[in-house]
Amino acid sequence: MPVAILFLLLLYQQWVAPNLPAASIAALTIFALFAIAGTHDWYAAYRARVAAINEVRASGVPRTEIQGGFEYDNWTQLEQTGRIDSQVGNSQPPGPGDCWYYYASYAPAVHPRFTVLFPGTACATPSQYPPVTYQAWLPPFHRQIDVEKLPNSTDR
Numbered sequence: 379m380p381v382a383i384l385f386l387l388l389l390y391q392q393w394v395a396p397n398l399p400a401a402s403i404a405a406l407t408i409f410a411l412f413a414i415a416g417t418h419d420w421y422a423a424y425r426a427r428v429a430a431i432n433e434v435r436a437s438g439v440p441r442t443e444i445q446g447g448f449e450y451d452n453w454t455q456l457e458q459t460g461r462i463d464s465q466v467g468n469s470q471p472p473g474p475g476d477c478w479y480y481y482a483s484y485a486p487a488v489h490p491r492f493t494v495l496f497p498g499t500a501c502a503t504p505s506q507y508p509p510v511t512y513q514a515w516l517p518p519f520h521r522q523i524d525v526e527k528l529p530n531s532t533d534r
Contacts, residue, residue: 383406415516418515419516422521423514423523426511427447427450427510429523430509431446431450434494434525437507441454442454442488444488445479445482445488445493445494446494447494451484451485452484455485459487492507492525493528494523494525495524495526496522501528501529502527502528504524505525507525509522509524510523
C-alpha cells in the first residue's frame with residue numbers, strides 16, 4: 379500500500395499540480411502515524427500475551443492446556459501432531475459452553491484449562507495468575523492481558 383500511495387502522489391504531481399495540497403499531506407501524516415501506533419500496540423499485545431503464557435508454563439502447566447490464540451494454538455498443534463488438517467476446522471469443537479473460538483477445531487491437540495485473553499470475556503473465570511499489563515500508544519494507554527480459567531476445567 380505505501381508503494382501505491384507514492385505512485386498516486388507522483389501521478390497527482392505529474393498530471394494535476396506540482397505541489398500537493400496541505401490537506402493531503404495532513405491526512406497522509408495522520409494515517410501514517412495511526413498505522414505506526416496501531417502496529418506498536420499490536421506487537422505490545424502479542425508480547426504481553428507471550429509473557430502471560432510463559433508465566434503459566436513456568437508453573438508447570440503443559441502447553442497443550444493453554445489456549446493462547448490462533449498462532450500459539452496452531453504451533454502447539456504442529457508440535458504435537460506434525461500437521462494441521464484443514465478438514466478438521468469444518469465443525470465446532472466440543473467445548474465448555476460458549477467458550478469455544480472459531481479456530482479451535484484446527485488445533486484438536488489443545489485441551490485448554492486456561493485461556494490468555496483481553497479482559498471481559500464472559501465465559502471464563504479469574505485464575506491465580508496476575509494480569510500482564512502493557513503500554514499502548516493509542517487509548518486506552520494502559521492495557522492488560524488476563525489469564526483466566528475455562529469452565530469445566532479443574533486444577534491438577
